[in-house]
Amino acid sequence: MKEWWDRKKGKTRKHKKSKDDYSFWDIVVDVLFWIPELFILPFRIIYWLLRGLGRMIGDFLDFV
Template sequence: MRRWREKRKQRKQNKLDQSSFWNILVDILLWIPELLLLPFRLILWLARGFLRLIGNIFDYY
């Protein structure tokens, strides 16, 4: 009975290690495009906000 528990525990640990590696790999592959596009998105958001601010100032006059 003890050997069976040890084998089961060992298999579970091995399976956990493999899934962790693949999860990390997939996460990295999904984050690469996000990190590359983030600076452009920030620039666009700031430009839109600045242009809206200027537009609102001219609406008052």
Template sequence: MKKWWNKKRAKTRKRRRKVSNETYTFADGLFDLLFWIPELILFPLRIIFWLLKGVGKWIGDIFDIV
């Protein structure tokens, strides 16, 4: 029984070490890239929209003063 228990414990410890080994795989990099592509495309468009909206409000405020 003791042999069996030691063998089982060794397998469990080996599996835990394998799972806890936090390596960055190719699939992780691919998923990161797939999540970042839309963000990189939309971010400049959002900035342009915010700038145009701010300039429009600024021009509207100037005409409200006059």
């Protein structure tokens, strides 16, 4: 019984110890999520700038 308890205690300590570590697979998943965002970001910025410019011109034309 003591051997079983020592193994169980060792596993839970190991699990708790490595729970906060940033593993290789965490990095891979983060990179896979950020790559599409980095490609889409410039187009999103251009879209918002053109949209804001169009609204500003439209408001100016409505004012005149």
